Amino acid sequence: MTVNIQEALTDIVGPKGILTGEDVSQRLDGWMGAPQCQAKAIVRPATTEELSAVMKLCHQNDQTVTTHGGMTGLVGGAISSPEDVVVSLERMRNIIEIDAENRTLTAEAGVTLQSLQEAAEGIDLFYPVDLGARGSATIGGNIATNAGGNRVLRYGMTRDSILGLEVVLADGTVVSSLSKVIKNNTGYDLRQLFIGSEGTLGIVTKAVVRLRPKPRGEATALVAVEDFNHLTRLLSLAEGALSGGLSSFEVMWNDFYSLVTSFERHKAPLPASSPFYVILETQGNSDEAEQERLEVLLGEALEQELISDAVLTQSVSEREKVWAIRDDIEALLSLNPIHGFDISLPIPAMQGYLDTLRQDLDQHFPDCRLVVFGHLGDGNLHVIIGQVPMEDKKRLDEVVYRGLSPLGGSISAEHGIGHEKKPYLQYSRSENELSLMKTLKLALDPKQLLNRGKIFD
């Protein structure tokens, strides 16, 4: 390298825009428990133009670059090496425009999900993507990982809420597609290329997101179901009966429900004797209207014997108690060391997959505990396996992932591939798919500077 890259970077972003030495190693390379960050420098551009100049410089000098958003990703996608330069979007946190009439919001990529949600609420609108890490996760990171979260059933993943993007390519070219229209069939839909590509094709600098009307009321029920087949029939019934109002259909297998409700902090609203429990939530015009719709639905479901028992919550506190069961991650920690898997499957294949998994686990990890819950409507299962030592993680990964391939399942419903799931990508993708991905990577980033070693080698 002919230039001193740190100096040249400082020339572009100014001294405030660059961190080196201890300022780098103080940071973690991901969510809690991740290793210390290693990099030549962390560059913090304040504008797209600065980032463009940074990337031009890096491109000229064959300098690899890893992008940092809120560092809440769960697959090691933001891990860097001592040879990398890190680009952090932390100084690009402006909300550029809120258009109440068109119901769009334009933001820089470093804006946190929570700030964005709050800005939408400030004009009585609603940004539907939501996830636990909302306070740190950035809109750029959400886009790069196509984040899902709690409301996918009704509103889709991040992909479905993005109208426009501005991206800086590996060579510094700025591609601005900041469209604010919903329908736009004018050539290739370039947004789609960058959404979910985990920072390997370009760095997202701005986005136009679509806002929705804020739901004014909701209703929540917990029901018990005796048979897996009834789950899908119940889902169809609910989607039909609640029309587009159904916002959650969260299934808890008995192993999950019994474990969590065994803790004193929960008063189990239903006895833990059924194989499945479902939280149904509908959002609409008013609490009363939704309560009524849900009540009618539950009546029908009882009549058709799709459910064996039901609690329709009557207050906010009752509602919160039901959700507290579903969200009680602490209860799962009682099975430490635990390993979480975020997979998806065609619904008819789920039960068979879990039966086989249970057998395989019995064989290979006789002491383990399997606990399952998930967004059934999205085909998304959270498989938690407890009491397996950390050093067995790779063997466990194999057992969980290899069964997905013949069933057309996905090794990553939401979190992406990053660094951690890379060895298993071939369980979800064919040779030809992988080689087409590599063709795209080489077309956009021929020197492979962006997030090298992530998704595939």
Add this chain to the structure above:
Amino acid sequence: MTVNIQEALTDIVGPKGILTGEDVSQRLDGWMGAPQCQAKAIVRPATTEELSAVMKLCHQNDQTVTTHGGMTGLVGGAISSPEDVVVSLERMRNIIEIDAENRTLTAEAGVTLQSLQEAAEGIDLFYPVDLGARGSATIGGNIATNAGGNRVLRYGMTRDSILGLEVVLADGTVVSSLSKVIKNNTGYDLRQLFIGSEGTLGIVTKAVVRLRPKPRGEATALVAVEDFNHLTRLLSLAEGALSGGLSSFEVMWNDFYSLVTSFERHKAPLPASSPFYVILETQGNSDEAEQERLEVLLGEALEQELISDAVLTQSVSEREKVWAIRDDIEALLSLNPIHGFDISLPIPAMQGYLDTLRQDLDQHFPDCRLVVFGHLGDGNLHVIIGQVPMEDKKRLDEVVYRGLSPLGGSISAEHGIGHEKKPYLQYSRSENELSLMKTLKLALDPKQLLNRGKIFD
């Protein structure tokens, strides 16, 4: 060329699989009124493997290929030259699998939209994409054009209903991504690349589509609105109040409504004295429930003075009469020669755009008639301009399209670019966007064999 391409193609697909001479020129190169098809041959593979062999052969011989679906496209995307080979999917019309429980359907690309809709209805489910050309348009063509249609507001465009794709690339490689899961963040989302790329990046051979629960009831109203700003407030109110149930929000400008209702076949449900009319439709669990919800909404809208008058239809025949106004294309033909434009705009920019357009038209085409209607919720306007001679089409195109660029509008909301809109693509796309599109094209089809000369040169 060293081989006789016709013979070599016949070796692959058999004599039934190839048309030449008059069998080619008998066909039209598009929808009604299009010119005769010109091509060396029309190849009709019966399987993906045959098509793969066809493409290998063409690739080896630098043979350009244009793909034919149902030939209902409206932008000349399927037009071929005498030097081309045409690939038609007309012998790939099998529905491969219907999975009621997972609510997915897998079909070959030549299946018509209507057959697909009917197959879904056969198991009491629903494929939401719908458009007038359903009897001829194919699912492959819908995917290639990312077709929209009548229910985008609620269910999105074709893109939003496609879970998996199988595609044959320019060199004959088969990329199979026939995933049946909704959430799948495993590397680049290759589907997205092909959806909407108008046959320039690959030939779609199979698709997995997502089915939805069939709505069991609906309600429809026609309302009069006095102020453009009230339209967007009404839309927000309706989306909130009807929750996810709102399935149509079709706006007719006065020029449209007065023209159509001036024909005796319509009894205008509301007098033609307001600047705007909206058809509101909601779909849900039962006619009664939806009727009630819509009635409450109309009450609120009247109270907030967002609407000045309303008719809530009370029977199927009343409902059909309202829709007959919106769908009366014949009435528009009274303004022949007419020119239709399918554009989209951020909602706040619409009124200004139309005012300017009206002025420009007055200046350049003083005798013309401007008639506007559209899917306001999607930002999509249908602009119909009548009484402009066919030979002035290019000048007219300029007037309509050039105003969109500064407003962030799109010259094609639904129909694509194809051959016809190619000269105007730069009004919706920047230099850098176009050059990124070309990078993608060259990466996937370096010899530029697929649909050459479409979208861009």
